[in-house]
Amino acid sequence: MKAPLRLGLVALLAAPLLAGTALAQSSIRIGLAEDPDVLDPTLARTYVGRIVFSSICDKLFDIDEKLAVVPQLALSHETSADGKTVTIKLRPGVKFHDGEPLDAEAAKFSLDRHRTMQGSFRRGELSQIAAVEVVDPLTIKIQLKTPFSPLIAQLTDRSGMMVSPKAAKEAGDKFGQKPVCAGPYKFVERVQQDRIVVEKFADYWNKANVSIDKITYVPIADSTVRLANLKSGQLDLIERALATDLKDIRSTAGLKVATAYELGYQGLTINVGKGEAAKGPLGSDPRVRQALEAAIDREAIVQVVFNGEFKPGNQWINPDNAFYQKSLPVPKRDIAKAKKLLAEAGVKTPVPVDLMVPNNPETRQVAEVIQAMAAEAGFDIKIRVTEFATSLKEAEAGNYQAYILAWSGRTDPDGNIHSFASTGAPNNYSAYSNATVDAALNEARTKNGMPERMAAYQKAASQLLTDLPIVYLYHRLVIIAHRDRLEGYRQMPDGLVRVVGLKVKG
Amino acid sequence: MLALVARRLMQLVPTIIIVSMMIFGLQQLLPGDPATIMAGEERDPEVIEQIRKQYRLDQPIPLQYVYWIKGVVKGDLGESMRLKEPVSRLVAQKLPVTLQLAAMAMLIAILIGVPAGIVSAVKKDTPWDYIVNVISLWGISTPNFWLGILMIFLFSVHLGWLPASGYVSPFENPWQSLKTTIMPAFVLGNSIAGVLMRHTRAAMLQALSSDYVRTARAKGLGETRVILAHAMRNALTPVITLGALEFGTLLSGAVLTEQIFTIPGFGKLIVDAVFNRDYAVVQGVVLVTSATYILLNLLADLGYILVNPRLRT
Numbered sequence: 001m002k003a004p005l006r007l008g009l010v011a012l013l014a015a016p017l018l019a020g021t022a023l024a025q026s027s028i029r030i031g032l033a034e035d036p037d038v039l040d041p042t043l044a045r046t047y048v049g050r051i052v053f054s055s056i057c058d059k060l061f062d063i064d065e066k067l068a069v070v071p072q073l074a075l076s077h078e079t080s081a082d083g084k085t086v087t088i089k090l091r092p093g094v095k096f097h098d099g100e101p102l103d104a105e106a107a108k109f110s111l112d113r114h115r116t117m118q119g120s121f122r123r124g125e126l127s128q129i130a131a132v133e134v135v136d137p138l139t140i141k142i143q144l145k146t147p148f149s150p151l152i153a154q155l156t157d158r159s160g161m162m163v164s165p166k167a168a169k170e171a172g173d174k175f176g177q178k179p180v181c182a183g184p185y186k187f188v189e190r191v192q193q194d195r196i197v198v199e200k201f202a203d204y205w206n207k208a209n210v211s212i213d214k215i216t217y218v219p220i221a222d223s224t225v226r227l228a229n230l231k232s233g234q235l236d237l238i239e240r241a242l243a244t245d246l247k248d249i250r251s252t253a254g255l256k257v258a259t260a261y262e263l264g265y266q267g268l269t270i271n272v273g274k275g276e277a278a279k280g281p282l283g284s285d286p287r288v289r290q291a292l293e294a295a296i297d298r299e300a301i302v303q304v305v306f307n308g309e310f311k312p313g314n315q316w317i318n319p320d321n322a323f324y325q326k327s328l329p330v331p332k333r334d335i336a337k338a339k340k341l342l343a344e345a346g347v348k349t350p351v352p353v354d355l356m357v358p359n360n361p362e363t364r365q366v367a368e369v370i371q372a373m374a375a376e377a378g379f380d381i382k383i384r385v386t387e388f389a390t391s392l393k394e395a396e397a398g399n400y401q402a403y404i405l406a407w408s409g410r411t412d413p414d415g416n417i418h419s420f421a422s423t424g425a426p427n428n429y430s431a432y433s434n435a436t437v438d439a440a441l442n443e444a445r446t447k448n449g450m451p452e453r454m455a456a457y458q459k460a461a462s463q464l465l466t467d468l469p470i471v472y473l474y475h476r477l478v479i480i481a482h483r484d485r486l487e488g489y490r491q492m493p494d495g496l497v498r499v500v501g502l503k504v505k506g
Numbered sequence: 507m508l509a510l511v512a513r514r515l516m517q518l519v520p521t522i523i524i525v526s527m528m529i530f531g532l533q534q535l536l537p538g539d540p541a542t543i544m545a546g547e548e549r550d551p552e553v554i555e556q557i558r559k560q561y562r563l564d565q566p567i568p569l570q571y572v573y574w575i576k577g578v579v580k581g582d583l584g585e586s587m588r589l590k591e592p593v594s595r596l597v598a599q600k601l602p603v604t605l606q607l608a609a610m611a612m613l614i615a616i617l618i619g620v621p622a623g624i625v626s627a628v629k630k631d632t633p634w635d636y637i638v639n640v641i642s643l644w645g646i647s648t649p650n651f652w653l654g655i656l657m658i659f660l661f662s663v664h665l666g667w668l669p670a671s672g673y674v675s676p677f678e679n680p681w682q683s684l685k686t687t688i689m690p691a692f693v694l695g696n697s698i699a700g701v702l703m704r705h706t707r708a709a710m711l712q713a714l715s716s717d718y719v720r721t722a723r724a725k726g727l728g729e730t731r732v733i734l735a736h737a738m739r740n741a742l743t744p745v746i747t748l749g750a751l752e753f754g755t756l757l758s759g760a761v762l763t764e765q766i767f768t769i770p771g772f773g774k775l776i777v778d779a780v781f782n783r784d785y786a787v788v789q790g791v792v793l794v795t796s797a798t799y800i801l802l803n804l805l806a807d808l809g810y811i812l813v814n815p816r817l818r819t
Contacts, residue, residue, distance in 0.1 A: 035778060038590045045546040119556050121548035176590050192589060192596055193778065194673060194770035220671060220768045224655060229670045232662040389538030389783055396542070408547060419549075426549035 026504040027214035028486065030497060031226045031238035035193045035219040040176030041161035042113055042120045047408050047495075050158065051239060052217055055198050055499045056097075057181035058205075059160035060088060060107070061152055063411055067263075067322070067493045069152050073102060073162055073182060073205075083147025083448060090138045095203045096164035097186045104134040109165040111142070114158075118173070124419075124426070125154045147446040149453065153412030184210045184500050193219060211503045230255065230481055236504075237482035237489070239497055243309035249481045258480045258491035261311050261318045263409025264416065268292075268355075268370070268471040273431030274398030277354065281347040282401050288351060289468040291341035292402075295377035296370055297333035302474050305365045311475045315461060316407075316416040318475040323413040323454065325461045338377035349378035356400040358388045363404050366473070395429045403429065411494065413457065414445055421464060432469035436460075514804045518797070525796045526578070529789050530571045539563075540783035544587050561587055574789065583793070584786030586779075593790035596775060601794065603673060604771035607694070607764075608756035610687055612749065614695030615702055618645075620745065622699070623706025627714060628733060638703065645700030654693045654766040661689065671768035690767040694760050698752045705748050709741035716740075742813050750806035754799040758792075 036049035041057055044050075060074040071077075075089045094102040111132045114122035128148035133141040144151070154160065167180035179187050184206065185198035196217040200210055218235065220226040223242045229235040231252060241249060241257075249255050270289055271278045281288045298312035314330045317323050342349060353374070357367040364385060371381040381402075386394060395403050407427075410416055418441050419425045423433040437460050444456035464470075478495030487503045541557040542549070558564045562573055577584055583593035619642075626638040662670035669686050676683040713719060714737050722736045723729075757772065764773035772791055779787035 035774075037588050040590070043590065045544070045548050119553060119560060121545065121550070121553060123553055124548060124550035127550075173590060191770060192591070192599060193774045194768075218672065218768065222766055225658060225671055225766055225768065228655075228658050228663050232666060232670050234662070234670050234672070387538075387781075389536075389543045389781060392542055393538045426551055427547075 025213040026211065027216065028212055028236040028502070028504060029216045029218055029234065031229055031235040032217055032219045033223070033226070033240040034221060036196070036217075038176035039179045039187070039190070039196070040173075041158040041163065041179075041181070042117050042122055043173065043176060044158060045121045048219075048239075050494075051497050052196055052198075053158065053161060053181075054183070054496050055185040055215055056179055056183040056187050057158075057161040057163070058183045059157065060090075060155040060162070061160055063156050063492060063494060065490065065492060067411065069156055069411075072156075073107075073160075074155075077152055079448060083149070083446065084144045086142040086144065086151060087135070088140050088142065090140070091205060092138055094182055094205045096162075096167070096182050097180045097201055098164050098167055099203070100164045100166050102162055102182050103137045104140045105137075106165050107140050107162060108132045108134050109168070110162045111140075111159075113163065113168060122159045125157075125159045125415075147448070149445055149448045150410075150412035150414040153410070153415070156411050185215060188214075206500060209500050212499065215499060227481070230483065233483065235483075236486050237480065237497065239478075239480055239495075241479040241481045243306040243477060243479065246307065246309055246479060249479075254484050256482055256484050256486075256489075258482070258489055260478050260491045260493050260495055261320060262476045262478050263317070263321075263411065263494055264407040265313060265316055265318070265409070265475055266366070266404070266406045266473050268473060269395070269403045269405045269429050270469055270471065271398055271401050271403070271430060272467075272469050273433060274429075277398055277401050278431065280353075280401055281345065281351050282353050285345045285347070286467050287341045287345040288347060289471065290466070291338040291345070291377060292353075292374055292379060293331065293468060293471050294334045294338035294341065295374045295379065296471070296473070297373055298330060298473055300333070300373070301366055301369050304369055305362060306474075306476075309477050309479075311477070312473070313475045314465065314472050316420070316470075316472060317409075317413050321413070322450070323457055325454075325458055327458070328461055328465055333373070335377050342378050350375070350380035351378060353379055353381045354384060354401040355381050356384050356386050356391055356394060356403045358391050358404065359385050360388075367404055398431070405429065409494070414441075417441060417460070417464075418445065421460070421469065430469035432467065434463060434467060437463050437467075511804070511808070514807065518800055518804075521800055522793070522797055526575060526789075526793055527571070529792045529796075530567075530574065533785055533788055534567055536780075536783065538783050540587060540785055543783045557587070574786075578793065583790035586784050586787045588779075588782045588784045588787075593786050596787060597790055597794050600770060600772050600775050600791075602675070603769060604757055604773070606676065606683075607687055607691055607760065607769060607771060608753055610691035611694035611698065611756055611760075612753050614691055615698035615752070616749065618695070619699035619702025620706050623703040623745075624710055624733065624738065626703065626707045627710035630711065638707075642700040642703040645696045645703075647700075648697070650693050650697060650760070651762045651766055653696065654690070654763055657689050657693065658766070671766070673769050686767075687769070690760070690763050690769055693763050693767075694756060698756075701752065702745060702748065706741065706745050709744050710737060713737040713741045739813055743810055746806050746809045746813070750802045750809075754795075754802050757798055757802075758795045 032048050034048045036052050037044055037046045041053060058073050061069050062072040064070050073091055073094055075091050077086055077088045079086050090104060090107060096102060114120055115126045115129060128144050128146060129142055130145045131143045135141050162182050164180040168175050184201060184204045186201045188197040188199050190196045199214045204210055220229060226238045227241060227245055230238045249257055270282060272283045302308055302310045302312050311318055312330050313319055315324055355367055357363055367383045371383055374381050394400055407416060419427040421432055422438050422441055440456045440460035444453045447453050480491060482489055485505045487505050488501045492498060541554045541563055544557055545554050562570055574584060585592055586596060622638045626635045629635050658670045661668040668689055672686055674682040674686050719732060719737050722732045761773035761777050764771045776788060776791045
């Protein structure tokens with residue numbers, strides 16, 4: 001009689017303890033700078049959306065701190081000698097959030113969905129794929145139309161995200177309302193512009209490294225308010241803090257900062273071939289563009305507008321990138337040279353320039369600094385502040401001479417330049433066209449070895465930095481701030497927030 | 507009375523039709539192409555073409571209107587291009603939030619503005635009057651975003667009493683809901699309180715100098731009764747009008763305040779939609795807001811009748 005009684009007592013005493021463990025679930029709140037768009041890796045297109053995807057949708061490959069490709073849902077990849085076949089081995093035992101297995105069929109389904117679905121924004125990235133074949137349950141073979149070295153890098157982003165075929169077939173284009181992938185966290189709920197909640201996925205392939213139970217993403221557009229929320233403890237981590245707030249964050253007890261230079265760039269796109277506006281001195285004579293570049297002090301822009309926290313740059317990748325052409329360093333400001341170039345070009349000074357600037361305070365300030373610097377060399381820059389959507393339309397129509405435009409950047413350098421400088425490419429707002437550059441950029445795509453690709457980019461860079469359809473200005477510092485109770489945060493070069501490996505102290 | 511309500515409701519129909527045409531037409535004047543904006547950095551021309559087809563952006567504008575209004579009649583406000591969610595669901599999510607915030611702001615405005623206006627009128631040209639005037643001017647002239655940020659720094663960062671931002675539904679947790687909405691409601695109510703105070707003061711001054719108030723005083727009625735039962739009742743008519751108008755404005759979204767306190771209401775929804783050229787969302791929200799606005803005006807008219815029996819005939 002006594003034993004059951006004792007057992008009962010133990011159970012009674014243990015109950016609150018058990019409840020206690022249930023209550024001690026760890027959760028964190030992450031502040032985002034914008035509300036993400038649709039959470040379907042095929043249809044998504046915003047940078048901020050990629051931050052949320054990094055917790056719910058794993059990819060075939062990922063990048064490490066040095067921007068090298070590392071396997072994630074894949075185990076390995078092998079490119080054939082002719083460069084036209086890529087064989088990918090998948091990680092065994094991986095499950096989607098709905099319990100479906102991630103096998104070769106599912107990988108083929110995901111890649112084909114990205115390639116062919118109506119309205120897919122991944123089509124362009126995967127356009128070199130001719131077919132995806134299933135070799136065995138854990139191997140797929142990608143047949144390429146032409147050799148395409150950036151392919152694996154593309155698969156480190158949304159194009160490499162695997163979705164559950166069952167869920168995707170059922171939901172169609174509504175998949176983004178309840179995404180089912182194979183990431184460390186399962187999608188729970190979303191209230192537009194308020195929160196996105198995800199919870200730990202028990203069958204995650206790498207669950208040993210996932211310790212936080214629940215993550216809530218909260219979009220807070222105003223950076224001052226985002227930081228105030230972090231300081232007051234409402235948020236545990238914020239992305240894209242302002243460079244001008246860095247000093248404050250560093251001096252606040254209980255806060256930590258992680259930074260990385262962006263993969264993208266900020267630059268001055270110049271209309272060299274689109275409509276009447278391109279026919280002015282700036283668009284028609286490379287010497288005038290060289291003069292403008294010589295008049296600009298990139299270091300000063302970075303100091304004045306961004307407290308010296310950003311990195312001056314003159315190429316489509318930042319100076320720390322392995323593909324940066326060190327033989328073509330960031331030039332110093334040289335007013336005498338600028339004046340000389342303008343004289344050689346035989347243009348009447350001041351040279352009028354219509355500079356279109358998307359409407360945000362920082363970009364406007366950059367434009368004003370450029371305006372003042374260029375005036376000393378003999379340019380008369382008129383700043384035209386334009387709402388972003390309108391500015392894109394204007395740029396497409398060629399209604400501008402210079403345009404401050406940013407690019408968020410891609411893992412492979414090809415993603416930062418091919419679409420901008422190749423003849424007729426979708427992002428070629430300058431309407432720039434040069435046979436040498438086209439050939440060099442295509443060559444860099446087809447070669448797999450680093451030295452060969454570097455040589456091709458060297459050719460492209462020396463031509464592009466002479467012709468200057470884009471004057472690259474600087475690379476932003478991606479600033480992530482978090483409370484010190486959060487441990488194990490590692491900043492990757494793409495600026496995204498990865499949650500695997502994060503721990504809450506205490 | 508019933509006939510009046512019926513007549514006003516009938517008038518609602520043509521008004522809404524005209525409003526819907528205006529929303530649709532004006533929006534087309536916005537430069538920028540929704541399909542291009544939606545594509546963002548992924549500017550594959552074929553995909554952009556597909557989006558145009560999918561959302562019928564390639565059709566003539568009058569035809570697009572017909573498609574839209576056909577859906578609206580059936581209760582379908584279309585689909586958000588950016589979020590791939592039905593607009594009616596977005597509206598249903600945001601409307602209660604905005605209504606709650608607007609109601610709280612209005613309550614705060616009335617609680618501060620009306621008594622302050624009465625005090626200021628009754629104690630005209632005394633220090634009381636000056637103090638109330640200064641405070642109300644401060645309320646009107648303080649920018650919402652600035653007051654909002656100051657309050658966040660004081661109550662959230664410094665004192666840690668209130669959450670800096672976010673929203674909790676009152677059905678989920680009433681106390682938490684009050685804590686998350688009290689600051690934005692105060693910021694919004696504060697500016698309206700000033701306006702209400704000025705109008706109440708002016709209307710009260712007029713009423714206090716009128717014949718019937720003199721008669722009431724001559725009858726020997728107590729001052730409190732004269733002010734509250736006689737003067738105030740008449741003075742309230744313009745205040746009701748103003749209240750309804752201000753409430754309508756609050757519904758169309760207190761953009762800046764919602765942005766600062768990250769309240770997921772109409773304001774944030776519509777601003778994001780405009781910048782992303784998410785036409786269906788803009789149309790849906792504006793349509794719902796205008797309908798509500800018109801209904802509020804009807805309620806205000808009914809309110810006059812309640813306070814002023816002469817209008818009942």
